[in-house]
Amino acid sequence: MKEDYAIEQFxxxxxxxxxxxxxxxxxxxxxxxxxxxSAEEVYRKVVERYPNIxxxxxxxxxxxxxxxxxxxKLNFREGKSRYELNSGKHxxxxxxxxxxxxxxxxxxxFKELDLEKIQEEKNFxxxxxxxxxxxxxxxxxxxxxxxxxxxxxxx
Amino acid sequence: MKEDYAIEQFxxxxxxxxxxxxxxxxxxxxxxxxxxxSAEEVYRKVVERYPNIxxxxxxxxxxxxxxxxxxxKLNFREGKSRYELNSGKHxxxxxxxxxxxxxxxxxxxFKELDLEKIQEEKNFxxxxxxxxxxxxxxxxxxxxxxxxxxxxxxx
DNA sequence: CTACTTGCAAATAATTTGCATGCGA
DNA sequence: TCGCATGCAAATTATTTGCAAGTAG
Numbered sequence: 001m002k003e004d005y006a007i008e009q010f011x012x013x014x015x016x017x018x019x020x021x022x023x024x025x026x027x028x029x030x031x032x033x034x035x036x037x038s039a040e041e042v043y044r045k046v047v048e049r050y051p052n053i054x055x056x057x058x059x060x061x062x063x064x065x066x067x068x069x070x071x072x073k074l075n076f077r078e079g080k081s082r083y084e085l086n087s088g089k090h091x092x093x094x095x096x097x098x099x100x101x102x103x104x105x106x107x108x109x110f111k112e113l114d115l116e117k118i119q120e121e122k123n124f125x126x127x128x129x130x131x132x133x134x135x136x137x138x139x140x141x142x143x144x145x146x147x148x149x150x151x152x153x154x155x
Numbered sequence: 156m157k158e159d160y161a162i163e164q165f166x167x168x169x170x171x172x173x174x175x176x177x178x179x180x181x182x183x184x185x186x187x188x189x190x191x192x193s194a195e196e197v198y199r200k201v202v203e204r205y206p207n208i209x210x211x212x213x214x215x216x217x218x219x220x221x222x223x224x225x226x227x228k229l230n231f232r233e234g235k236s237r238y239e240l241n242s243g244k245h246x247x248x249x250x251x252x253x254x255x256x257x258x259x260x261x262x263x264x265f266k267e268l269d270l271e272k273i274q275e276e277k278n279f280x281x282x283x284x285x286x287x288x289x290x291x292x293x294x295x296x297x298x299x300x301x302x303x304x305x306x307x308x309x310x
Numbered sequence: 311c312t313a314c315t316t317g318c319a320a321a322t323a324a325t326t327t328g329c330a331t332g333c334g335a
Numbered sequence: 336t337c338g339c340a341t342g343c344a345a346a347t348t349a350t351t352t353g354c355a356a357g358t359a360g
Contacts, residue, residue, distance in 0.1 A: 016333085016335075017334075017335095018333080039324075040323095040324085055325090056327085060326090079323075079324075080323080080324060081325095
């Protein structure tokens with residue numbers, strides 16, 4: 001189970017298992033496959049069960065979780081970072097430019113052969129990559145279509 | 156020429172051609188193919204020739220340039236954005252995790268066929284994508300190798 | 311002229327840090 | 336007990352905004 005794995009990571013690196021960390025972990029575990037969370041969102045969820053926590057504790061622990069590979073840090077160009085539980089499975093995201101909805105996709109376009117070729121050609125050691133698809137989700141497109149229609153009728 | 160194109164874009168949208176805008180444009184044109192610039196870096200370069208400018212003017216005009224397609228906005232997960240002249244040619248970047256060096260690469264892994272497949276499967280209209288390769292550049296790897304060596308000898 | 315722009319200063323937003331106290335192992 | 340953690344407050348960094356004065360077209 002995900003929680004046991006995380007606890008083990010804490011122990012291994014000498015990090016203490018505090019109730020704050022457990023609550024933060026719980027928030028991520030309860031959030032599998034849904035929208036990656038911003039620090040603020042994590043904070044609001046944790047505060048429900050642990051009212052005295054400060055947002056600085058969230059930030060500090062997101063770093064720790066990140067270091068331990070428990071979560072991933074994502075950047076959707078919003079001026080803030082988002083975090084998701086590390087499923088251990090390589091994946092990327094669809095991001096709606098209108099409503100911010102994100103969806104994981106298993107698809108990855110980057111092939112081992114290309115990686116090697118670029119490493120050699122550019123003399124650059126590739127450690128990781130990001131690939132995000134931006135566009136409009138079904139719902140936002142439908143809303144937009146409705147809006148256009150009503151404007152056409154009234155205009 | 157790049158400058159004429161930009162000026163034309165300004166006129167077309169009713170934006171005025173102020174000396175500040177010309178200086179900012181000049182900085183980008185003089186920076187082709189080198190490191191994408193942060194707002195602060197643009198500011199420091201412009202200030203050399205136009206000392207009274209404020210960094211808020213830089214930000215406001217980066218938005219305008221962006222809207223006109225004169226520059227691209229990039230995000231390398233540094234907690235700030237970077238900007239580069241829009242060459243009109245689709246490309247991605249190598250980013251060194253150590254020194255921050257970036258290099259453009261023409262290679263793009265994302266194929267039209269895959270795009271269509273995902274759009275259909277996910278019912279998502281894809282407008283753009285980001286693909287960045289993170290790792291270590293030649294220089295940083297060499298430095299690291301030297302450091303490891305000297306530590307081994309002294310240790 | 312006059313609407314778009316700028317510079318200044320102050321406001322926001324996200325994230326980080328110093329420090330005294332608290333608490334898990 | 337002892338060192339890692341936390342909460343509080345204040346600092347930092349990136350970016351945005353209000354407003355009066357300036358200027359391109």
